[in-house]
Amino acid sequence: MKIASVQDLEKIRDKYNPSLYQPKGLKVNVGMASCGIAAGAMDAFEKATEAFKDDPSVTICQTGCIGFCEMEPLVEIMAEGKPRVMYKNITADKILEAIDDYRGGAAKKKWILGQMRDPRSLMDDDLPNPVDKVEHFEGIPFLEDVPFYKGQVKIALRNCGYIDPDAIDAYIARKGYFALVEAIQGRKPKEIIEAVKQSGLRGRGGGGFPAGIKWATCAKHHGDRYIICNADEGDPGAYMDRSILEGDPHSVLEGMLIAAYAIGSSQGYIYVRNEYPLAVKRLITAIKQAEDYGLLGDNIADSDFSFHIKISTGAGAFVCGESTALMASLEGNVGRPRAKYVHTVEKGFRNSPTNLNNVETYANVPAILLKGADWYAGMGTEHSKGTKVFSLVGKVVNTGLVEVPMGISLNDIVFNIGGGVPKKKAFKAVQTGGPSGGCIPERFMKLPVDYQKLAEVGSIMGSGGMIVMDQDTCMVDVARYFLDFLKEESCGQCNPCREGIKQMLDILTDICQGNGKQGDIELLEELGAMVQKFSLCGLGTSAPNPVLTTILYFRDEYEKHIQDKKCPAGVCKALFHYEIDAEACTGCQVCFRKCPQDAVSGEKKKPHTIDQSKCIKCGICYEGCKFDAIKIR
The missing domain is CATH 3.40.30.10 (Glutaredoxin)
Known part of the structure; x- marks a missing residue:
């Protein structure tokens, strides 16, 4: 049919x-x-x-x-x-x-x-x-x-969990492809672009650039225009795009089709990481079904509009999430970013006008056309409209995927939807924006979540990763972990990023190993400012964020690592040891039985001790003690 x-x-x-x-x-x-x-x-x-x-x-x-x-x-x-x-x-x-x-x-x-x-x-x-x-x-x-769902508004995730992702009829039953056919048969391309502009939809991949303006600029330039969907989701702890592709692939295809019709494109690509085999499988099925129904390919819906989509699988390079690096990889070249003074809407893929948005951005488009720009713009804040999908992970009771109106507070997400921190431990920070984001302390938990407010406290929206940290998290080690990730993922073509991140990581590693010295904090701040200012692409310019925000809000932890040679959270193994509090120990022998090194000794119902020469600081005894008798010193 x-x-x-x-x-x-x-x-x-x-x-x-x-x-x-x-x-x-x-x-x-x-x-x-x-x-x-x-x-x-x-x-x-x-x-x-x-x-x-x-x-x-x-x-x-x-x-x-x-x-x-x-x-x-x-x-x-x-x-x-x-x-x-x-x-x-x-x-x-x-x-x-x-x-x-x-x-x-x-x-x-x-x-x-x-x-x-x-x-x-x-x-x-x-x-x-x-x-x-x-x-x-x-x-x-x-x-x-149920608290987890209360307060959520599902637009990008409207079909996820409710339909069979391999059944196009199920998508159509939820009014799928109505926006596309109505647009082709009853709306001019300029009207569609204007609707997207009026909705206030901003790119959900991290940059937050207004989608309608990007579409309009791309449509102005002559040549073979391309539509690209960025599904190269590489942030640790982030899986928003993967879940949309696995649960509702047709919403992304429909959004790409509408964008193609609006800017005058006949060819599109979905760049998805190879580590997402289920997403790729369901995309292949969805593309075949849409072609069989005449909703993709030549003369769509019996019109003059034709559009084809190909899938390209990336090798998992984090830098290929950057638009120009992605396009270079798509062309078969090494995935390296280029200078931003040449805009991709003018000269992008194959040196032609190219519109690139991420998965979540495209998934919003059919809903905006069906419900109206004013409906979408009625949610959110002045400069951040609609909803945002977050992957809520880390030290939080209710881990999962949430979609909430822009402007909701961090407190509502972490404590009302997420249920707070487990095991009655204290909340310490929440990191937004992936490895290039910032760590936000408890005093800012009432902060509204939008692009401007997060930037004001040194973080970013990013693609939507949100990692919760509790009292047992060492903020110096967190900064070290993300710098280590970014050093490995840097393409290495510009000195500030390649050398600056490495130097910052070396300093952080020394601090975590007990070799920190006076002046290290100031040197990290100086290096961070240099990397931010002079790096070629967004990976480098945002890489220092975890370091600079942890120094800003948790400077005392850095000082204790350097001056006192102590890790208060008990994470950096060179800077702490476990001791058993004789007054709190009941002699239950749980730690005695669980210790893999036989470092714990003591009689039943009598205080135990730890042999420091045998202890490998694995934390099994600390986690297993129900009486808070094992202390970090």
Whole structure:
């Protein structure tokens, strides 16, 4: 079938909608993104599929990541006339029992995350709520009221976890490709660019440049124009783009198609890192399906507009996330950035006008066209509109993927959505913006999250990585870790970045090993300013951020490392040792049994001691002590 009009899309939508919201029989959706598979979702999926292979009344489906990675594998179960229920931690040994539990009225509440009040997406508000007349289960919270989801607004993630990413009909059922066909058949390219401008959408890859202005500038230049999607997500702890590609690849394709129509492009590329095999697999499937429906390729939707997309897999070089380095790699050259005075919208890929946005940026575009620029601009702050997806990781109770309106406070994300720091430990800092971001201390936790406010405290929005740190984090070691990462990932073509980062890393390493000396802090600040000012690309200019912000906000830790030769957090092994507090020790012998070096000795119910000559400072005893008897000295 070739789709030629909105009416064709509506027919598919009407046909597929019942199976999506209120299916005949029983339907089980298993979260099968990388996070779910790593937690055991594949085994659960295969076990359920095998158990019900001869039962047509039960359908076992895959879906993407619904965000709450801490609770994976997540399994949603639904049936006609009954509420939809989300079960947590459903591994292979639990899935059949969970299905029986749902059939029996959802009695195992300890396995249940919540039930759905309204499964529609923001795009579906023209349809009646399919669960309006469904009687819900007593005593089970609604998913929207669970703290992790409360306060989230899903636009880029609107379909992730709700549809089968390998089923284009499921995407269309959630009003997918409507924006594209309506644009091709009823809107001029300039109108689309103006809508994106008015929405205030800024690039979500880290730079934050207004997308509409970039589109308009690219459209002005003559030549073969190219559309590129940057899916080279390399920040440690970041997986926003991967989750969108794995859970809703068609939203990215549709966003690229709309951009192509708006600027007059016929060729696009998705540059995705090779470490994302599942994302690549689902993109390949999505491209084939869109081509089969006539939504990608020649004469799209029976029009004069043609657009083709190719996938290119990168080798995992962090610097290739930078636009010009990415384009060089895409051309088959070494991925090295070039000077910014030549803009890629004028001379980019193959020296032609090129529009590059990241995955999340493109995923927002169809929603903006369908709901209107004013709707999108109505969320967020004055200079940062809409929502932002963050990967919340580190020392936080609820790790996962969250999408929140711009302007929400760091405190709301970390403590309300994230649930705070586990094990009753004290919060220390949160790092935003990946390895090139800054570490923000507790006193700024009420700070609104937007591009300007984060920059004011020395950090950046970046692509959306957010790493929480607790009292056991050494801020000097954190700065050393990120500098080590950036040194390895630097392309090495400019002296300030290549030599400056190495020199800063050498100083930090000395400090962590107990060889720091007076003047090191001031030298780090001087070197950091030089690297920021003179480096060629964004990797170098932002590389000193973790060092400079940790010095700014945690200078006392640097001084203790240098002057007292102590690491207060007990991370830098040369600068601390463990001791057992005789008054607090109960002689439970947990540390005695767990120590891999037999360094702990003592009789049962009597204070123990640690033989410092045997201790390797692995921390197993410290983590295992329930009485806070083991101290860092």
